[in-house]
Amino acid sequence: MDLVCPAGNLPSLKAAVDNGANSVYLGFRDETNARHFAGLNFKDQQIETGVRYAHERGVQVFVAINTYPQPDNITQWQRAVDRAAELGVDALILADLGIMEYARSNWPDLRLHLSVQGSATTSDAIDFYAEKFDIRRAVLPRVLSVRQVAALIEKCETPVEVFGFGSLCVMVEGRCYLSSYVTGQGPNTFGACSPAQFVRWTETESNLETRVNDVLIDRFGPDEHAGYPTICKGRFQVNGETGYAIEAPTSLNVLPILPELMRIGVAAIKIEGRQRSPAYVAQVTSVFRQAIDACKQNPDDFIANDAWLARLQSLSEGSQTTLGAYNRGWQ
Amino acid sequence: MSISNLPYRLSLGPLQFHWPKQVMLDFYRDIESTNVDIVYLGETVCSKRREFGYGDWMDVAERLLDSGKEVVLSTLALVEARSELGYMKRQCDNEQFMVEANDMSAVRMLGGDTAFVGGATLNIQNQDSLKVLIDQGLVRWVAPHEMSASVMTAVAANSADEIECEVFGWGRMPMAYSARCYTTRALDIPKDQCKNCCIQYENGLMLSTRDDEEFLVINGIQTMSAKTTCLAREFQSGEHGADILRINPQALGTNSIIELLDQLRNKSVNATAVTDEMAKFAPDGLCNGYWHGAPGMDYCDDAAIL
Numbered sequence: 001m002d003l004v005c006p007a008g009n010l011p012s013l014k015a016a017v018d019n020g021a022n023s024v025y026l027g028f029r030d031e032t033n034a035r036h037f038a039g040l041n042f043k044d045q046q047i048e049t050g051v052r053y054a055h056e057r058g059v060q061v062f063v064a065i066n067t068y069p070q071p072d073n074i075t076q077w078q079r080a081v082d083r084a085a086e087l088g089v090d091a092l093i094l095a096d097l098g099i100m101e102y103a104r105s106n107w108p109d110l111r112l113h114l115s116v117q118g119s120a121t122t123s124d125a126i127d128f129y130a131e132k133f134d135i136r137r138a139v140l141p142r143v144l145s146v147r148q149v150a151a152l153i154e155k156c157e158t159p160v161e162v163f164g165f166g167s168l169c170v171m172v173e174g175r176c177y178l179s180s181y182v183t184g185q186g187p188n189t190f191g192a193c194s195p196a197q198f199v200r201w202t203e204t205e206s207n208l209e210t211r212v213n214d215v216l217i218d219r220f221g222p223d224e225h226a227g228y229p230t231i232c233k234g235r236f237q238v239n240g241e242t243g244y245a246i247e248a249p250t251s252l253n254v255l256p257i258l259p260e261l262m263r264i265g266v267a268a269i270k271i272e273g274r275q276r277s278p279a280y281v282a283q284v285t286s287v288f289r290q291a292i293d294a295c296k297q298n299p300d301d302f303i304a305n306d307a308w309l310a311r312l313q314s315l316s317e318g319s320q321t322t323l324g325a326y327n328r329g330w331q
Numbered sequence: 332m333s334i335s336n337l338p339y340r341l342s343l344g345p346l347q348f349h350w351p352k353q354v355m356l357d358f359y360r361d362i363e364s365t366n367v368d369i370v371y372l373g374e375t376v377c378s379k380r381r382e383f384g385y386g387d388w389m390d391v392a393e394r395l396l397d398s399g400k401e402v403v404l405s406t407l408a409l410v411e412a413r414s415e416l417g418y419m420k421r422q423c424d425n426e427q428f429m430v431e432a433n434d435m436s437a438v439r440m441l442g443g444d445t446a447f448v449g450g451a452t453l454n455i456q457n458q459d460s461l462k463v464l465i466d467q468g469l470v471r472w473v474a475p476h477e478m479s480a481s482v483m484t485a486v487a488a489n490s491a492d493e494i495e496c497e498v499f500g501w502g503r504m505p506m507a508y509s510a511r512c513y514t515t516r517a518l519d520i521p522k523d524q525c526k527n528c529c530i531q532y533e534n535g536l537m538l539s540t541r542d543d544e545e546f547l548v549i550n551g552i553q554t555m556s557a558k559t560t561c562l563a564r565e566f567q568s569g570e571h572g573a574d575i576l577r578i579n580p581q582a583l584g585t586n587s588i589i590e591l592l593d594q595l596r597n598k599s600v601n602a603t604a605v606t607d608e609m610a611k612f613a614p615d616g617l618c619n620g621y622w623h624g625a626p627g628m629d630y631c632d633d634a635a636i637l
Contacts, residue, residue: 068456071485098459119454122410124436131439132463143510148411171507171554172409175452178507178547180477181556181627184620188477189456213626216540232507237539238517238549245538245549246513325510331522 001262001269003292004062004161005285008040008274013050015282016059020289023060025093026050027274032080033064034117035274036191047087060090066115067191068096078102085110093139094118095174100133113161114138117187119174123156130158137161139270141172145328146257150264159267165284166272167317168252168324170232178231183213194230201226210234227318251316252324255287255304258295280315287311337596338568341589342369342497344579345405345431347505347550349529352382358580359391363398365586366593369575370395371431373405373422375450376505377512377551378415379525385421392428405431408452409508409552431473438467446470451499452508456482458489471495473577476504476560479624480571487572495574500562501588501609502579503535503548503555504618504627513538513549533582537615545615558628559613563595564602565622584612 005021007013016024027033029041042050047063054061063084069077077099084092085107092110094100095117103112114120114129116139126138139161140149153160169176173187180186183198198213208220210229217234220226227233227249236245254261254269261269269292271284287308295302313319324330343362346355362370372388372395374380383391392402404422407415416436423430423440432438433450441447449472455461461472474483476499487496512522514529514536529536535548535555545557566576576596578588591608594600610617620629 068454068460070482071457071489072482074457074459096454096456096460097463098457098461101459101463118435119452120435122416122434122436124416124439125410125434128435128439143409143508144411145510151413170511171509174454175408176507177477177504177627178554180621181504181506184624184626186477188454188475215544215546215628216542219541235541236546237541237543238513238536241517242541245517246509246554247511328523329521331510331512 001266001292001296003285003288004268004270006166006271006274006276006281007050008035008276009042009278010046010050011278012274012276012281014053015278016285017054017057019282019285021059021285023062023090023268024050024054025062025064025270025274027064028080028083030076030080031067031189031191032069032077034066034115034187034191035064036067037275038196040275044083044087047084047089051088062091062093062113063089064093064115065099066093066095066117068117068188069099070189074098081107091136100129100135104133111136116141116163117174119172121152121172123152126152126156126158126160137267139163141174142169142252143172143325145331146260146264146326147328149261149266149326153265160265161268161270162254162261162266163252164254164269164271164288165312166251166276168247168250168322170247170324182215182231194228199229225318233317248320249318250320250322251312253312253316253321254323254326255291255308255312257323257326258291258304259299259302262295262299283311283315339566339573339596340368340575341366341592341596342371342575342577343367343585343589344499344502344577345371345373345375346580347376347503347553347555348533348535348580348582349377349380349527349551350382350533350582351530352387355383356391358585359395361586363395363400365589367400367578367589369401369403371403371405373431375405375408375433376508376553377529378407378412378418379527380529380551382530385418389425403429403431403448405450406433406437408433408450408505409510410434410436411510429470438464441468443467448497449473451475451505455486458486461486461490461494465490465494469494471497471575473497473499474573476506477621477627480565480622481624484572496572497575497577498562498573499560500566500576500578501592502560502581503557504560505553505555506547506627507554509552509554512552513554514551517549556618556628557615558618558630559615560619561606561609561613561617562619562622563592563606563609564632565619566592566595567602581612588612
């Protein structure tokens with residue numbers, strides 16, 4: 001079971017490589033990838049350096065080109081495919097059918113992965129991409145229980161990668177409009193959710209309010225930690241009750257079920273967080289490396305040790321972790 | 332199929348909400364006498380909603396066909412369980428009606444040689460993606476709800492003439508799907524013991540901001556806009572290249588909405604009057620922002636940009 005780690009910049013890439021990642025994934029500095037944030041991501045030259053650094057240490061580099069181009073900018077996505085291929089990366093992570101077709105016809109030897117943004121939750125959907133574009137791995141949306149992941153893997157010949165740690169999308173990726181509904185910019189075509197330029201923090205007499213394009217996402221008292229206003233992690237009123245109607249700020253963490261994921265045949269665990277610091281990437285990578293190694297050695301007696309859990313908890317949103325949809329009870 | 336002198340056809344999208352069986356039977360019985368041209372049938376949100384079995388859907392489909400409608404069977408958007416794939420297979424294998432594929436699972440099941448409709452959740456955002464699916468049998472695509480008129484027109488302009496484009500023009504907008512059921516979460520009961528509690532919210536359950544703005548609507552595992560999409564002004568003429576305008580069912584007023592849009596395409600009323608009438612069936616306001624390249628929740632009524 002491979003460990004796939006995020007790299008938002010060169011220092012993060014090195015941190016991931018040095019701490020035991022089997023592969024790192026990154027994106028170009030534009031809207032061709034789903035972490036299109038100011039100051040983040042790679043110029044071609046940096047990718048070249050990163051690829052060399054990783055390859056010298058036996059680590060693979062994947063490039064995410066996983067947003068959806070529109071008629072007037074398809075060539076920008078196609079050039080991204082060409083650039084990544086020319087830079088000698090090991091795989092592309094793609095979501096758009098047209099871009100997959102382009103990559104397959106122009107770079108027949110290039111390895112393709114299906115991005116989580118492709119919204120494939122069944123073996124039939126994955127088989128479609130495998131038969132059509134020869135994808136070699138599929139990243140699953142964060143919506144299936146462990147049992148459902150196991151059933152999918154049983155039927156599906158394409159290896160499967162699942163999310164293991166980090167920010168939790170609770171909606172099927174690739175099909176969530178919440179951000180674009182409020183701001184006009186969302187993950188699918190712009191590569192960002194609740195983009196920073198629409199976020200406003202307002203201090204009132206007793207509260208701190210967070211708004212996205214003027215829509216109130218949450219209101220915090222003096223003792224409360226105010227998190228970034230991702231729309232699905234806000235507090236809202238339903239049936240007269242105020243609370244986290246969709247999901248609380250929390251991070252996904254699969255450490256407690258690592259042996260199970262290994263047993264059912266998950267090919268790779270993905271760590272979310274290209275927008276995080278190199279220090280964060282180093283710590284999460286290191287914990288997961290140790291945990292996966294321990295689990296491989298002795299899956300039957302694996303216990304997620306307290307030190308690992310404490311470290312991951314301290315790196316989590318709202319200092320909370322969850323198994324998310326893997327655990328049926330969460331759903 | 333072409334209908335003379337009308338700039339576009341009207342469709343009724345699949346029912347998004349969970350209604351009791353008799354309500355559904357009455358609803359579709361009423362649709363038979365409307366001027367809607369195409370009716371999409373099937374459960375697209377949650378497979379636990381079983382007021383209608385496969386046979387019930389097929390009975391309704393037959394009756395609508397007899398009343399002159401084109402009928403399309405819509406598949407589930409978020410597919411998680413093997414039983415859901417089994418049901419989808421049955422839909423895809425039916426030899427009578429075209430299928431609207433709302434997930435790539437259905438596209439594969441249709442096998443590559445069956446004509447199908449590509450639903451909005453397939454994320455067809457450009458002509459190259461559309462081409463891949465046309466090669467797979469697609470004859471009609473539903474523009475993603477977040478797509479603007481100019482992008483839709485550009486995608487359509489780059490595809491063959493016989494490929495039809497459908498646009499979501501009326502209703503609370505389906506915006507996200509999750510493993511989690513937000514209705515059971517709001518009622519604090521486990522999803523596995525839901526007892527179909529969403530059936531009590533015929534137009535979904537309102538989610539408001541802490542400063543009392545109606546923001547989203549919870550509909551089981553689906554999240555919708557609180558505002559109602561309305562593209563009446565935008566569809567005064569057929570110049571934008573869309574072939575079909577979609578209306579999604581709601582508990583009250585669906586027939587009136589169909590009638591108003593039918594009058595609009597017949598040019599027997601003007602768009603401002605129609606929009607004012609339609610707004611009466613949108614308790615939390617109208618939106619049309621996506622179509623104009625703006626945030627989806629916005630309402631653009633500047634005559635200059637329509």
